[in-house]
Amino acid sequence: MKTTGSWIVREASADELTPELISLHGEPPPGFDDPAPRHWLACAEAAPERPLARLSLERQIGLRVPHAWYRLGWAVHAAPELQLFRRQRTLMLGHDLTGSDALSRPAIAPGLDDAQAESLWRALADAVLRARAPDIGAGLPALIAELPGPRTPQGESAFWQGLGWHFHRRDLATARRSHGPHFDSHVAALLPRQLLYAAFLPAAAQAAMGGCSPSARPLQAALASLGFRWREHVAVSDGGAVMECDGSA
Amino acid sequence: MPATRPSPALPFSPERFVLRAATMADLDALERLAHASAVGITTLPPDRAALAARLQRSCESFASSDEPSGEEIYLFVLEDAAAGQAVIGTCGIAASAGFADRFYCFRNETIVHASPALRASNRIHTLHLCHSLTGHTLLTSFYIEPAYEASVAPQLLSRARLLFIAEFAERFSPHIASESPGLADDEGRCPFWDAVGRRFFEMDYPAAERLAVGRSKAFIAELMPQGPIYVPLLPEEAQWAIGQLNPVAELPFAILQDEGFDSETYVDIFDGGPIVEARLAMLRTVQQSRAAPAAWQPPGARHGQPPWHLVALARREGFRAVLARAHWTQGHWRLDSEAAGRLGLASAGAEAGTRLRAAPLAQGSGPAGAEGGAA
Numbered sequence: 001m002k003t004t005g006s007w008i009v010r011e012a013s014a015d016e017l018t019p020e021l022i023s024l025h026g027e028p029p030p031g032f033d034d035p036a037p038r039h040w041l042a043c044a045e046a047a048p049e050r051p052l053a054r055l056s057l058e059r060q061i062g063l064r065v066p067h068a069w070y071r072l073g074w075a076v077h078a079a080p081e082l083q084l085f086r087r088q089r090t091l092m093l094g095h096d097l098t099g100s101d102a103l104s105r106p107a108i109a110p111g112l113d114d115a116q117a118e119s120l121w122r123a124l125a126d127a128v129l130r131a132r133a134p135d136i137g138a139g140l141p142a143l144i145a146e147l148p149g150p151r152t153p154q155g156e157s158a159f160w161q162g163l164g165w166h167f168h169r170r171d172l173a174t175a176r177r178s179h180g181p182h183f184d185s186h187v188a189a190l191l192p193r194q195l196l197y198a199a200f201l202p203a204a205a206q207a208a209m210g211g212c213s214p215s216a217r218p219l220q221a222a223l224a225s226l227g228f229r230w231r232e233h234v235a236v237s238d239g240g241a242v243m244e245c246d247g248s249a
Numbered sequence: 250m251p252a253t254r255p256s257p258a259l260p261f262s263p264e265r266f267v268l269r270a271a272t273m274a275d276l277d278a279l280e281r282l283a284h285a286s287a288v289g290i291t292t293l294p295p296d297r298a299a300l301a302a303r304l305q306r307s308c309e310s311f312a313s314s315d316e317p318s319g320e321e322i323y324l325f326v327l328e329d330a331a332a333g334q335a336v337i338g339t340c341g342i343a344a345s346a347g348f349a350d351r352f353y354c355f356r357n358e359t360i361v362h363a364s365p366a367l368r369a370s371n372r373i374h375t376l377h378l379c380h381s382l383t384g385h386t387l388l389t390s391f392y393i394e395p396a397y398e399a400s401v402a403p404q405l406l407s408r409a410r411l412l413f414i415a416e417f418a419e420r421f422s423p424h425i426a427s428e429s430p431g432l433a434d435d436e437g438r439c440p441f442w443d444a445v446g447r448r449f450f451e452m453d454y455p456a457a458e459r460l461a462v463g464r465s466k467a468f469i470a471e472l473m474p475q476g477p478i479y480v481p482l483l484p485e486e487a488q489w490a491i492g493q494l495n496p497v498a499e500l501p502f503a504i505l506q507d508e509g510f511d512s513e514t515y516v517d518i519f520d521g522g523p524i525v526e527a528r529l530a531m532l533r534t535v536q537q538s539r540a541a542p543a544a545w546q547p548p549g550a551r552h553g554q555p556p557w558h559l560v561a562l563a564r565r566e567g568f569r570a571v572l573a574r575a576h577w578t579q580g581h582w583r584l585d586s587e588a589a590g591r592l593g594l595a596s597a598g599a600e601a602g603t604r605l606r607a608a609p610l611a612q613g614s615g616p617a618g619a620e621g622g623a624a
Contacts, residue, residue: 077449077472082460086449086472166481167362168369179367186366192373195476199448200483 007120008048009127012039018051021107024216025148025176037104040127042120052112055124056105057131060141062098068188069097069242072209072232075197089198089206093191097233097242103128103145105181106219117218125226129245140247145223146184147212149238152204159239162205167191172237188236208239216240257332261400263557263572263610265331267591268409270311270568271324271339273304278326278336282392292341292389307341312566317420319345323413324390325568327406329397330591338393338406342414344421347383353469354382354515354524357492358477375477376491382515382526386414388427391501398500401572404610405559407504409570411534412561416606423529427510429502430495431522441521444487449473457519469518491521498522507612508532534559538608544581545589545601556609560584562592563604569593575607582607 012018018041037058041051061067070091078085103125108117125145132140149159160172167190168175176183198206210230212220220243228243235242271279276297283295294300303324310321327338346352355376363370388410393403414421433439437455449472450457457469480488492512494502502523506512509532510525517524529535540563554574560582561570573588582605594600 075474079468079471081468084450084472086451088449163482166479167371167373168364168367175367182366186364189364190362190367190369190371192477192479192482195474196479196482197448197474200478 006045007042007052007123008045009040009042009123011127011131012041012051012054016041018054018107021051021054021109023105023107024213024219025106038131039105040124040131042124051109053108053117053120053124054105055103055121055128057128058102058104060099061102061144062095062100062185065182065185066095066188067098067185068093068095068191068236069233070094070196070209070236070239071096072198072234075195089209091196091198091209091234093188093193093196093236097142097144097244100142100144100244101132101140103143103223106145106216108215114218118222121219121222122225125222129226142247143228143245144233145219145228145243146235147216147220147240147243149213149235149240150208150211151213151238157208157238158202158204159208159234160237162202162208163196163239164191164237176237184235184237191236205239210234210239210241212240257329257335257337257394257396261397261402262331263401263405264587264591265329266400266402266405266572267328267330267334268325268405268570269328269593270566271304271307271326273301273308275326275336276301276304279304279324279339282336282339282394285394286392292343293339293392303341310344311568317344319348319384321420322389323410325406325410325413327393327402329402337397338402339390340388340392340406340410341390342410342421343387343389346385346387346426347380351380352383352385353378353380353473353518355379355478355518355521356381356515357513360477374480374488376480376516377477378473378475378518379515382424382426382524384422385424385426385526386421386529388425388505393500401557401610403500403504405570405572407501408508408534408559408608409561411508411529411532412538412559412570412606412608413568414529415535415538416540416561416563417565418529421529424526425510425529425532426515426524426526427505428517428524429498429505429522431517431520432490432493432495433520439490439520440484440486441490442519444483445478445521446473446519454520473518487521492516492523493521494523495520508534533612534608538606539577539582540604540606541577541580541582542602543589543600543605544578544583545586546583548585548587550585555584556611558584558607558609560588560592560605560607562594563606567593572610 037056039056042053073090075088075090223243228245230241231244233242279300280297283293286293306322307324321344323342325340326336328334329337356379358375360373439454442454505525510527512523512525515524555576558575560573569592571591573584575584
């Protein structure tokens with residue numbers, strides 16, 4: 001058991017269920033049914049029996065089930081004869097981050113304020129980074145964290161409505177519940193794989209690219225304080241920012 | 250803007266119409282037709298100087314004895330003899346699409362996306378910017394006064410071009426294409442442009458059209474996505490407009506469809522209008538045409554009623570075509586001597602043996618000169 005600040009962080013066994021925690025991705029926690037990931041729980045020192053947050057570490061994602069992300073970029077089109085110059089936001093589907101380790105399945109107890117949540121996430125993420133530290137000599141892969149994308153007040157993802165829905169006409173939350181944590185991997189096979197111009201997406205979908213839901217802002221802040229940065233990769237389903245950290249951090 | 254002409258005299262007998270190579274003297278008439286034509290015919294700009302330049306190029310193309318370069322354009326006008334040789338329509342040919350540059354269009358394609366894990370498979374309609382039609386010969390600039398649309402005049406106007414191409418095939422591509430205007434309203438609002446081009450240009454459709462006049466469309470393509478456009482991401486109105494024909498172009502489009510042109514593959518990058526294409530040798534008028542010397546006969550000397558034909562004088566400079574009853578016999582085109590005058594020949598006797606190329610007016614009636622098929 002390891003204590004960080006006023007929190008106690010410990011690695012959890014695969015059979016410890018935490019149904020009282022709410023997944024940031026909006027669906028019930030998938031449970032510790034996959035033997036591959038490692039899981040950490042954080043509790044208050046005063047109540048070590050009650051988990052307040054959970055974070056998992058998946059190793060070398062995309063090597064067993066392909067996982068894709070959209071990489072945001074820019075394309076410049078110019079017609080000198082007409083003195084027209086246009087800079088366009090683009091999205092390119094790819095597997096750039098394959099082989100990275102991933103902080104995944106974040107879940108947190110309801111009722112915590114943002115400062116408490118950020119502190120909990122920092123404690124959990126720090127514990128994961130330390131757990132990876134003995135492997136640094138072997139050359140660690142990058143560590144990433146996909147944040148849940150922005151949602152409308154009705155709980156819908158504008159990015160999914162503007163892009164993914166046109167290629168897989170299912171409600172995103174329902175589809176994720178049906179297909180579990182690998183839904184994004186599977187749905188990528190149905191999405192545009194050639195360069196996509198953001199101009200073809202509705203304004204709300206464009207605005208959602210690289211953002212995150214309000215519930216994930218404390219997690220984003222905690223990761224940023226630990227050296228994670230957004231390098232313009234987004235989740236294929238809801239456009240949520242993918243935070244990245246070099247293997248040496 | 251030039252004044253419009255009074256209504257034509259009825260009925261429209263086929264002998265009234267003569268198609269001929271346009272000359273500089275046709276500038277006023279062409280300007281009048283250009284002003285009357287619909288939005289979307291960029292090869293018939295309502296601009297006197299631009300029209301004069303096109304006429305000049307056309308005259309040079311008809312007269313030139315040089316090896317063809319592909320830069321040639323050929324403009325034709327249609328006259329109504331019963332209206333004092335008034336010009337009532339025009340059409341053109343561009344020898345090589347995108348000459349000295351590329352000819353851009355969108356190609357319709359289907360991509361299949363499948364996810365076995367989700368048990369889903371989708372056929373996705375995509376538009377790909379392409380140069381496939383570069384170098385094809387283009388049929389252009391078709392316009393006929395509305396009062397003549399119900400007559401046989403549009404058939405002569407559109408299809409006599411094909412006789413010209415067939416006769417002088419070495420000056421043209423074996424592949425033919427033609428653009429038709431897509432959907433746009435009187436205010437210039439164009440759903441396809443609004444969903445595609447406007448996102449990259451930030452200008453409305455009429456402004457883009459004005460830019461395009463006299464230019465290759467290459468400048469448009471430089472600003473457009475080089476990768477496929479995923480049609481499901483476009484607004485429904487724009488999706489529906491892909492390959493849709495502007496109602497003003499239904500008549501010339503129908504003539505091309507009857508010829509055997511394919512309209513499924515390509516659309517215009519501006520307005521999404523259909524671009525038809527075909528191999529020249531597969532077009533009905535070309536397949537059914539025959540070239541042979543003329544054998545003139547006095548009016549009234551013929552037996553029976555030979556079918557109506559599109560009959561063209563097989564000369565590049567001074568090209569003319571008319572509708573005439575003609576009969577194929579013993580390797581000659583046998584037709585009344587009065588047709589010689591309409592073809593611009595001084596006298597039937599002096600022009601015996603003049604080479605003609607003719608095809609049946611009625612489609613699908615077999616090779617030229619075959620019995621039956623009278624219009």
